[in-house]
Amino acid sequence: MSLDYFSRDEEIGVEGVNKEIIDDQRIRLDFAYAPSRRIMLGLRIPYVNRTLESFNLETQETKALGDVRLTAKFFLQEKDSFQTHMYGLLAGVRLPTADEQSSNGVPLDFDVQPGIGAGVVNAGAWYSYFNFPWLGFLSGTYHYMPNEGFQGFKAGDALVTSLGVQYATDFNYAFQLSFDSRYSQKDTFFDIEDPDSGGYIGYLSPGFVYSIKTDLLFFANIKLPVVENLNGNHEEGSIFNFGVTYDFSLH
Amino acid sequence: MTSHYTKHYRNLFISLTCLLLISACSSTDSTPGTEVHAHMTHLPPATTVTETATPGKEFNNDQSVTIELTSAYLTISEMDLRTDCSVSPFARLLDAVNELIIPTAHAHTESTPTKIGTPLVVNVLNPDTEELEFGHFSPPPASYCGITVHMHPADADARDLPTTLSMIGLVVHITGTYNTGGGAIDFTVESALEPEHADILFPTTIVLSASNLTDEAHLNIEYNTWFNGFDATGIVNLAAADPAAVAQLLDNITASIKHE
Numbered sequence: 473m474s475l476d477y478f479s480r481d482e483e484i485g486v487e488g489v490n491k492e493i494i495d496d497q498r499i500r501l502d503f504a505y506a507p508s509r510r511i512m513l514g515l516r517i518p519y520v521n522r523t524l525e526s527f528n529l530e531t532q533e534t535k536a537l538g539d540v541r542l543t544a545k546f547f548l549q550e551k552d553s554f555q556t557h558m559y560g561l562l563a564g565v566r567l568p569t570a571d572e573q574s575s576n577g578v579p580l581d582f583d584v585q586p587g588i589g590a591g592v593v594n595a596g597a598w599y600s601y602f603n604f605p606w607l608g609f610l611s612g613t614y615h616y617m618p619n620e621g622f623q624g625f626k627a628g629d630a631l632v633t634s635l636g637v638q639y640a641t642d643f644n645y646a647f648q649l650s651f652d653s654r655y656s657q658k659d660t661f662f663d664i665e666d667p668d669s670g671g672y673i674g675y676l677s678p679g680f681v682y683s684i685k686t687d688l689l690f691f692a693n694i695k696l697p698v699v700e701n702l703n704g705n706h707e708e709g710s711i712f713n714f715g716v717t718y719d720f721s722l723h
Numbered sequence: 724m725t726s727h728y729t730k731h732y733r734n735l736f737i738s739l740t741c742l743l744l745i746s747a748c749s750s751t752d753s754t755p756g757t758e759v760h761a762h763m764t765h766l767p768p769a770t771t772v773t774e775t776a777t778p779g780k781e782f783n784n785d786q787s788v789t790i791e792l793t794s795a796y797l798t799i800s801e802m803d804l805r806t807d808c809s810v811s812p813f814a815r816l817l818d819a820v821n822e823l824i825i826p827t828a829h830a831h832t833e834s835t836p837t838k839i840g841t842p843l844v845v846n847v848l849n850p851d852t853e854e855l856e857f858g859h860f861s862p863p864p865a866s867y868c869g870i871t872v873h874m875h876p877a878d879a880d881a882r883d884l885p886t887t888l889s890m891i892g893l894v895v896h897i898t899g900t901y902n903t904g905g906g907a908i909d910f911t912v913e914s915a916l917e918p919e920h921a922d923i924l925f926p927t928t929i930v931l932s933a934s935n936l937t938d939e940a941h942l943n944i945e946y947n948t949w950f951n952g953f954d955a956t957g958i959v960n961l962a963a964a965d966p967a968a969v970a971q972l973l974d975n976i977t978a979s980i981k982h983e
Contacts, residue, residue, distance in 0.1 A: 488863040489836060528836060528861045529933055530756025536749030575753040586749075 474502045476715020483707045484668045491527040494583050514543035520586035532584045534573040539587040541566050559599040566592040572622045582623045589621030607638040628657030628670045648679040668704035687719040757931045761857040765847050765944040784950040794898035795847035796890050800875035804837040804860045808868040836862045842881035844890050847946045867929040872921040872980050903955045910962040918973035921980040941983035948979045
């Protein structure tokens with residue numbers, strides 16, 4: 473089980489014409505459960521605080537529960553015990569659990585909604601190499617939104633990848649460095665492409681993990697956008713994330 | 724000891740979870756942004772207009788010709804809010820030459836934060852005190868010195884299209900009488916030609932900022948000046964669509980739009 477804080481910002485549009493600044497902050501509660509050594513199930517419940525400031529100083533803000541996500545990680549290596557080479561499959565679904573937020577009966581801008589109003593499914597694969605004090609990991613997932621959500625929104629298909637290493641100085645500290653990327657097609661609203669969406673972005677993500685006590689971990693990382701080839705007028709800022717994880721499983 | 728810590732952290736997590744769930748009630752907040760409302764009236768500055776029983780409006784022009792309007796419509800197609808009002812006559816000439824070489828097709832133009840592009844047909848016979856809202860701009864914070872008013876032919880989606888006649892494809896329609904002392908003579912003028920746009924300077928610059936989010940611009944259409952310079956012959960020429968007479972009318976229309 474873990475609890476973390478997540479923060480990101482995004483700028484869309486042209487200054488003085490249609491620019492919007494989106495600030496997205498979340499507190500996320502994650503549960504993980506392993507019914508067997510071959511599968512790990514996950515549940516994420518986010519509490520979202522989003523603000524949108526338009527070029528004309530109009531502001532909108534929502535605070536609400538966001539879309540819940542379910543994930544499954546399958547272990548396919550020959551032996552089910554911990555070993556050097558591990559690999560498997562990933563699957564997940566983003567459920568449209570968040571309500572559309574309104575003000576005086578008028579739905580707020582889509583970019584300030586805590587959810588997207590329809591499900592998104594994803595599937596992929598992962599691999600990790602472990603040789604203490606090193607851990608290498610690689611994963612890729614493809615995301616697909618079959619139906620339109622709030623305000624006719626349909627996210628473009630996306631490929632999300634992560635390639636990284638972790639070095640543990642001892643059993644208390646570990647340092648991580650990864651390259652995380654996302655390539656996505658343009659989003660649409662009622663089948664009309666949003667020109668300021670989609671494209672490629674790559675983040676360099678340093679982070680660390682500290683074991684406060686047995687089974688209690690503190691983690692923090694930052695994602696710095698180092699490669700950006702996003703469509704239209706669209707910039708994404710750095711992403712901050714820190715939190716704690718507690719493992720009940722050994723007790 | 725381990726058991727003690729386990730219990731402690733478990734309780735901590737349960738407390739944080741409860742805190743998250745308790746705080747998870749949803750709320751929204753919305754504050755409006757900048758707006759400049761563009762209002763229009765057609766109240767002449769002097770009280771020289773009489774509302775007639777026809778119904779219509781009667782006034783004298785600067786040639787002492789008595790004009791009675793019994794039907795009068797003008798298409799205002801677009802307004803632009805301006806931050807720079809120092810347009811040189813040369814630039815204006817270039818615009819006119821460009822328009823002559825490559826005429827622009829006008830109907831609706833796309834609205835932007837500083838442009839209202841939905842046409843409105845103004846019925847000049849409405850009460851002079853009646854205030855129309857052409858629309859509102861949602862511009863970025865800045866200093867705005869004036870508005871440019873464009874008049875292009877109305878399309879089918881123009882607001883307030885009259886039901887008694889068709890204004891589609893027209894900028895102006897006028898029906899009425901003129902009288903130089905020998906009795907009222909009917910005339911009708913229609914034109915699809917576009918008058919020069921009207922550049923209106925605000926008497927005081929509109930400064931939009933976080934402490935001044937909204938403001939207003941009030942424009943007048945002083946229709947009682949539309950026939951200035953026309954004597955009886957001029958109005959006959961106008962009704963016959965004489966190009967020079969029509970050009971004079973369109974210039975008068977442009978000049979008749981002023982800040983209140």
